[in-house]
Amino acid sequence: MDTLSYKTVSVNKATAQKEWVVVDATDMVVGRLCTRVAKLLRGKYKPSFTPHVDCGDNVIIINADKVRLTGKKWTEHIYLRHTGYPGGQREYTPADLMAKSPERLIKKVVKGMLPKNRLSDRLIDNLYVFAGAEHDKQAQQPKAIDINALN
Numbered sequence: 001m002d003t004l005s006y007k008t009v010s011v012n013k014a015t016a017q018k019e020w021v022v023v024d025a026t027d028m029v030v031g032r033l034c035t036r037v038a039k040l041l042r043g044k045y046k047p048s049f050t051p052h053v054d055c056g057d058n059v060i061i062i063n064a065d066k067v068r069l070t071g072k073k074w075t076e077h078i079y080l081r082h083t084g085y086p087g088g089q090r091e092y093t094p095a096d097l098m099a100k101s102p103e104r105l106i107k108k109v110v111k112g113m114l115p116k117n118r119l120s121d122r123l124i125d126n127l128y129v130f131a132g133a134e135h136d137k138q139a140q141q142p143k144a145i146d147i148n149a150l151n
Contacts (some may be wrong), residue, residue, distance in 0.1 A: 009048055012050075018057055018058060019142075020058045020140040021060065022135070022143070023059060024144070025066060025106070027068060028147070029069065033061075037061065037127070038113035040150075041110070042114070054119065058140070065132070074094055075093055079094075103130065
């Protein structure tokens with residue numbers, strides 16, 4: 001009887017197939033966009049996914065200033081941070097963050113969807129967010145993908 005040999009391939013840093021992709025965020029809901037971007041950053045769409053290795057793609061998000069939130073989340077959703085001093089708890093809304101920097105809003109949401117460990121610090125470095133339609137990563141020859149086609 002012939003038997004097939006199956007091996008579980010564990011990807012490491014040297015054998016990871018990382019690509020550069022561009023995602024257009026125009027008129028997309030922030031949460032739905034960021035869940036798919038988080039999966040791209042982790043590499044969960046790849047058949048060679050390894051949980052403890054950075055095997056995901058480098059993602060460039062353009063038009064971050066044109067995203068939208070559903071309902072009253074622009075004003076009623078509250079983020080908290082602390083300065084480190086007594087009584088230093090500060091709160092802000094997505095509208096406040098969008099007025100200052102649309103890039104920071106997207107990065108904050110994606111970082112919250114990544115695992116809470118040292119790997120997420122390396123994964124978030126693979127995310128590049130730009131408010132307008134232009135980006136400075138043309139030398140990497142990124143390919144444009146339709147984020148809605150991913151599940």
